[in-house]
Amino acid sequence: MVDRILKIKDPVLSTLAIINNDLNTITFDEWNVLKVLCQILKIFYDVTNEISSENYISISKVTIFSRAMVNYVSGFTNNSIMPTEICSVAKILKDKLHLRFDQLENNEVVMQSILLDPRFKKQGFPNDQKYQSAYQSLSRKVQIVSIGQDAQEPEATLGIGPLSGSETIWKDFDTRVIAVSGGSNVTVAGILELDRYIAEPISLS
Numbered sequence: 001m002v003d004r005i006l007k008i009k010d011p012v013l014s015t016l017a018i019i020n021n022d023l024n025t026i027t028f029d030e031w032n033v034l035k036v037l038c039q040i041l042k043i044f045y046d047v048t049n050e051i052s053s054e055n056y057i058s059i060s061k062v063t064i065f066s067r068a069m070v071n072y073v074s075g076f077t078n079n080s081i082m083p084t085e086i087c088s089v090a091k092i093l094k095d096k097l098h099l100r101f102d103q104l105e106n107n108e109v110v111m112q113s114i115l116l117d118p119r120f121k122k123q124g125f126p127n128d129q130k131y132q133s134a135y136q137s138l139s140r141k142v143q144i145v146s147i148g149q150d151a152q153e154p155e156a157t158l159g160i161g162p163l164s165g166s167e168t169i170w171k172d173f174d175t176r177v178i179a180v181s182g183g184s185n186v187t188v189a190g191i192l193e194l195d196r197y198i199a200e201p202i203s204l205s
Helices: 001-006 009-019 028-052 060-074 084-106 108-116 128-142 164-181 186-200
Strands: none
Touching: 001 028, 028 060, 028 084, 028 186, 060 084, 060 108, 084 108, 108 128, 108 164
16 A cells, blocks of 8 residues: 555645645655655565465475565664664564564474475575584484385396396496495485485476
8 A cells, every 4th residue: 555655656745735735744754764664565575476376385485485584674674874763664574573483494394395395405594504404304214214125126036047248247346336335225225315316406497
């Protein structure tokens, strides 16, 4: 509503002057405060539109949005060129955002969801400490998850004739690779799979 009034400011002032001068009491400084206030609130409008445009919102986006809002309103606090009223409003908004969303930064499920979201991964964390905490927590979980290593091995059969040339060439090499990479160790396999996922480029879609 305020944004709409600002857009038609001149017609509003002209109409008030014609109808009743007593209503035309908004000063130039107050108009300026309203203008900057709309700039502050725009980030909330943008986030609302972003959320509304999707059929569902993933929890990994919540901290991204909350950090964006905090960083944006922080630019209006303690700003010498801003009106005092604006700095006060910005500080209140910042404090309320911290109160509402800060605990999410310590939520294990939320942090792991960021790491597992191909759009964010490591870049979705505010600092390396938060990333390492989520990585270690997720690593402990994947260590106990089987990714097909426990599938029943085919029954051994008697060898019929010598190995083919290709099998003979690579037999020793394959044996060493299996030993180095952990072989059928599901703990190592799970961590390697997680590392491969993180190393992949983030998804832009």
